[in-house]
Amino acid sequence: MEKENSSQMLPNKQIVLKNHIQGCPKESDFELKTTSVSTEISDGCSDNAVLLKNLYLACDPYLCHLMRADRHSLLTSSSLVPGSVVKGQGVAKVMKSGYGELKEGDYVWGVTGWEEFTWNFDPQNLLTKIQNYQHVPLSYYAGILGMPGLTAYAGFHEICCPKKGEAVYVSSAAGGVGHLVGQFAKMMGCYVVGSTSTQQKVHLLKTKLGFDNAFNYREVDLRSELNKYFPRGIDACFENVGGQTLDEVLLQMKTHGRIAVSGMISQYNVNEPHGVKNLFSLIERRLTLRGFVELDYKSMYRSYVEWALEKLQEKKLVYVEDVVPGLENAASAFVGIFHGHNVGKRVVVVAED
Amino acid sequence: MEKENSSQMLPNKQIVLKNHIQGCPKESDFELKTTSVSTEISDGCSDNAVLLKNLYLACDPYLCHLMRADRHSLLTSSSLVPGSVVKGQGVAKVMKSGYGELKEGDYVWGVTGWEEFTWNFDPQNLLTKIQNYQHVPLSYYAGILGMPGLTAYAGFHEICCPKKGEAVYVSSAAGGVGHLVGQFAKMMGCYVVGSTSTQQKVHLLKTKLGFDNAFNYREVDLRSELNKYFPRGIDACFENVGGQTLDEVLLQMKTHGRIAVSGMISQYNVNEPHGVKNLFSLIERRLTLRGFVELDYKSMYRSYVEWALEKLQEKKLVYVEDVVPGLENAASAFVGIFHGHNVGKRVVVVAED
Numbered sequence: 001m002e003k004e005n006s007s008q009m010l011p012n013k014q015i016v017l018k019n020h021i022q023g024c025p026k027e028s029d030f031e032l033k034t035t036s037v038s039t040e041i042s043d044g045c046s047d048n049a050v051l052l053k054n055l056y057l058a059c060d061p062y063l064c065h066l067m068r069a070d071r072h073s074l075l076t077s078s079s080l081v082p083g084s085v086v087k088g089q090g091v092a093k094v095m096k097s098g099y100g101e102l103k104e105g106d107y108v109w110g111v112t113g114w115e116e117f118t119w120n121f122d123p124q125n126l127l128t129k130i131q132n133y134q135h136v137p138l139s140y141y142a143g144i145l146g147m148p149g150l151t152a153y154a155g156f157h158e159i160c161c162p163k164k165g166e167a168v169y170v171s172s173a174a175g176g177v178g179h180l181v182g183q184f185a186k187m188m189g190c191y192v193v194g195s196t197s198t199q200q201k202v203h204l205l206k207t208k209l210g211f212d213n214a215f216n217y218r219e220v221d222l223r224s225e226l227n228k229y230f231p232r233g234i235d236a237c238f239e240n241v242g243g244q245t246l247d248e249v250l251l252q253m254k255t256h257g258r259i260a261v262s263g264m265i266s267q268y269n270v271n272e273p274h275g276v277k278n279l280f281s282l283i284e285r286r287l288t289l290r291g292f293v294e295l296d297y298k299s300m301y302r303s304y305v306e307w308a309l310e311k312l313q314e315k316k317l318v319y320v321e322d323v324v325p326g327l328e329n330a331a332s333a334f335v336g337i338f339h340g341h342n343v344g345k346r347v348v349v350v351a352e353d
Numbered sequence: 354m355e356k357e358n359s360s361q362m363l364p365n366k367q368i369v370l371k372n373h374i375q376g377c378p379k380e381s382d383f384e385l386k387t388t389s390v391s392t393e394i395s396d397g398c399s400d401n402a403v404l405l406k407n408l409y410l411a412c413d414p415y416l417c418h419l420m421r422a423d424r425h426s427l428l429t430s431s432s433l434v435p436g437s438v439v440k441g442q443g444v445a446k447v448m449k450s451g452y453g454e455l456k457e458g459d460y461v462w463g464v465t466g467w468e469e470f471t472w473n474f475d476p477q478n479l480l481t482k483i484q485n486y487q488h489v490p491l492s493y494y495a496g497i498l499g500m501p502g503l504t505a506y507a508g509f510h511e512i513c514c515p516k517k518g519e520a521v522y523v524s525s526a527a528g529g530v531g532h533l534v535g536q537f538a539k540m541m542g543c544y545v546v547g548s549t550s551t552q553q554k555v556h557l558l559k560t561k562l563g564f565d566n567a568f569n570y571r572e573v574d575l576r577s578e579l580n581k582y583f584p585r586g587i588d589a590c591f592e593n594v595g596g597q598t599l600d601e602v603l604l605q606m607k608t609h610g611r612i613a614v615s616g617m618i619s620q621y622n623v624n625e626p627h628g629v630k631n632l633f634s635l636i637e638r639r640l641t642l643r644g645f646v647e648l649d650y651k652s653m654y655r656s657y658v659e660w661a662l663e664k665l666q667e668k669k670l671v672y673v674e675d676v677v678p679g680l681e682n683a684a685s686a687f688v689g690i691f692h693g694h695n696v697g698k699r700v701v702v703v704a705e706d
Contacts, residue, residue: 065633242632256649261635275628279595280418282614282644289642291635296609 007040014085014115015330020069024269024338029067030086030331037117041098048099050127052092052108052118055353057327058142058176059334059346061240063088064268086114086330091130091141093353099123107133109141114330116350128301132309137321138353143176143345144312144319145305147294151262152180152238153304154297159260159290160236164189167230169249172240172265173214174201175337176345179320181238182211187316190236193229195222195245197340204343208318217245226252233257242267243274250278253285261291269338320344360393367438367468368683373422377622377691382420383439383684390470394451401452403480405445405461405471408706410680411495411529412687412699414593416441417621439467439683444483444494446706452476460486462494467683469703481654485662490674491706496529496698497665497672498658500647504615505533505591506657507650512613512643513589517542520583522602523564525593525618527554528690529698532562532673534591539563540669543589546582548575548598550693557696561671570598579605586610595620596627603631606638614644622691673697 014033021029041049066080080086090112094102102108102123110127112118120126130141143149155177162168168185172178173194182205185192194205195217205214215225226234226248233254239246242264249259267273281287311317322342324333330348337346367386374382394402419433433439443465447455455461455476463480465471473479483494496502508530515521521538525531526547535558538545547558548570558567568578579587579601586607592599595617602612620626634640664670675695677686683701690699 062636246632261632264633264636267633273630273633275630276632277626277628279599279614279629280617280620280626282642283415283617283646284644286645286649287643289635290640291637292639293636296639 007038009036009038010117011035012037012115012117013327014113015327016085017067017080017082019082021064021067021269022069023271025064025067025335027331027335030334032328032331037119039096041096041119048123049119049121050094050099050102050108050123051096052112052120053095054090054092054112054114054116054118054350055107056091056139056142057112057114057330057348057350058089058146058148059324059330059337059342059348060088060148060176061263061265061268061337063334064338068268070271087111088114089142089147090350091138091146092118097123102127102129106130107138107141109146114327114348116327132305135313136309139321139323139347139349140312140319142347143321144180144308144317148176148345149180149308150297150301150304151294152177153184153308154294154300155260155262155292156181156184156236156238158297159288159292160238160258162188162190162236166190166235167233167254168192169226169230169234169237169252170194170211170240171217171238171245171249172196172263173205173211174209174320174343175240175265176342177262178238178240179205179209179344180317182209183317186210186212195225201340201343204320209320222248223251236260238262239264241265243270243276247274247276247278250276250281250287253281253287255285257285257287259287259289261289265338322346323349325349360391362389362391363470364388365390365469366680367466368680369438370420370433370435372435374417374420374622375422376624378417378420378688380684380688383687385681385684390472392449394449394472401476402472402474403447403452403455403461403476404449405465405473406448407443407445407465407467407469407471407703408460409444409492409495410465410467410683410701410703411442411499411501412677412683412690412695412701413441413501413529414616414618414621414690416687417691421621423624440464441467442495442500443467443703444491444499445471450476455480455482459483460491460494462499467680467701469680485658489662489665492674492676492700492702493665493672495700496674497533497670498661501529501698502533502661503650503654503657504647505530506537506661507647507653508613508615508645509534509537509589509591511650512641512645513591513611515541515543515589519543519588520586520607521545522579522583522587522590522605523547523593524570524591524598524602525549525616526558526564526567527562527673527696528593528618529695530615531591531593532558532697533670535562535564536670539565548578554693554696557673562673575601576604589613591615592617594618596623596629600627600629600631603629603634603640606634606640608638610638610640612640612642614642618691675699676702678702
């Protein structure tokens with residue numbers, strides 16, 4: 001009790017999930033609350049705990065899935081419960097540390113809360129120390145140098161298994177992960193076409209990001225568009241959308257094609273998932289459909305991040321960041337990604353260090 | 354012309370597809386016709402052609418898919434067109450050969466017609482010479498020692514990638530492929546549960562075939578049954594059924610589980626495929642869903658067949674054959690497999706050598 005009494009209390013603005021999400025997420029599903037956080041760890045909690053000052057939060061589409069009631073049978077410990085603070089990936093500064101590998105002033109990326117300050121009780125598994133931030137914005141660790149970057153890199157190389165000259169399709173291609181996958185594919189000597197939701201983003205893909213072609217899926221018939229750009233079929237698909245898109249992709253794959261299932265943004269905000277009907281194509285075309293999360297590829301992180309830092313410095317890799325200032329805008333920033341409002345990786349700034 | 358005049362004509366009973374199949378195949382979708390076949394090859398045809406006397410025909414479920422009009426967009430050269438003789442896998446004796454690797458009197462297995470005599474114009478790719486038939490019935494080459502056997506072996510080992518002690522689920526487990534998969538899984542030291550369509554077959558799986566357990570999917574709720582037999586989830590699934598079964602399996606898989614998609618018997622006879630809704634499980638559980646056909650594993654055939662012959666002789670492998678006599682019964686034999694009438698591999702006897 002003495003320990004608790006000696007602790008300082010800090011006001012802590014938080015984004016709290018008000019209710020389970022139904023259909024498309026709305027700003028009213030969230031509320032901004034101000035609570036307080038103790039700067040001292042409570043008795044009985046792990047000695048390893050660290051207190052984080054959150055700097056950047058990633059608007060990752062998969063979070064929507066964790067906020068739904070109807071999918072909870074599938075979920076494990078990561079579900080987000082109404083009344084609790086939203087949790088996701090972010091970049092933070094260590095304020096206090098009971099964990100030997102981190103000290104005050106260190107920067108980390110990993111799982112944190114959508115709030116100003118967060119106690120993290122499992123830093124060993126949930127946080128990665130940021131080693132290099134001299135030449136890049138720290139926010140990059142909520143994107144290209146963090147989870148989305150490794151997702152793109154590992155998923156493309158380990159699951160799409162691309163070969164030079166192969167035809168690659170990337171859905172949600174101007175998103176935080178997709179716009180990296182397209183560039184990785186070009187570096188491999190692949191032919192790459194991406195789909196996205198606005199003409200502005202189509203232009204971005206075709207010019208700044210070097211895609212061979214791109215189209216606005218809202219303005220075309222997906223089947224004929226895929227036929228047009230992939231007359232001989234798709235060798236590898238990096239799938240971020242799911243649902244109807246995946247159904248069409250199954251009909252356009254080449255024999256022995258690979259589909260890396262990274263996300264299903266079209267399915268996070270529907271109450272009834274789209275029933276995929278063309279799975280017979282798996283047999284007929286001998287396809288591999290494989291889901292993954294970057295966690296399984298953590299061992300690749302160090303070498304990936306060194307490689308990506310080098311490519312960024314050489315300007316051979318472009319990272320598109322969509323920065324939204326202020327924790328109070330986090331809910332609207334998050335909701336916007338389900339309407340295609342983001343260009344590249346959307347990141348919310350909580351504090352500027 | 355002289356050559357043609359010298360040729361002998363043989364009467365040739367055939368099973369002809371009358372119309373594209375809609376819904377479940379019916380006997381009336383087929384007709385028995387008697388035509389005639391020349392024993393001499395026509396001018397202009399490949400010198401490689403061989404004339405086959407068909408002995409055994411395999412009732413393979415996938416043939417139904419090839420007989421449908423509405424799936425033809427997906428299909429290549431293998432579609433079966435109304436008015437033409439049904440084509441599938443079988444065992445035959447070579448009567449005439451223009452192909453150096455085969456001579457009169459040789460036995461082969463591979464693609465042939467549902468008729469008494471068939472000219473095969475691509476024996477190199479479509480036929481495999483039978484080397485060993487002293488100790489096993491020739492009909493086994495339409496099953497365990499042919500395409501279904503290699504399907505079971507390659508799919509289980511190369512796609513299910515089983516490890517000792519893992520939990521394996523086999524759907525359509527008393528079928529021509531499934532009853533072999535279960536035995537291969539037991540040989541690997543796996544825990545194996547299979548589903549089938551009658552109590553008689555449940556009994557067969559649990560006794561003669563050594564499955565750890567089995568259930569009649571028609572009498573239970575699939576979800577609770579899978580929960581009961583796989584309380585910690587399924588590591589590897591050998592899927593022969595598709596549709597609703599696949600949807601349920603996706604919810605019961607363990608993290609990093611593998612699903613080998615060998616067949617989708619539930620989907621061959623419906624006009625509208627079941628829409629699979631639980632594909633998000635692919636991401637959440639990092640699953641691999643992979644379709645295949647045995648063609649891709651032809652290089653494993655020789656070693657597989659030697660191994661299987663040895664296991665059969667040692668009585669460590671049981672092969673269940675469901676033999677239907679007479680080409681005139683082929684349509685009804687084939688239709689029956691979609692109602693679960695077969696026990697093991699259903700084979701039609703055209704001639705006894």
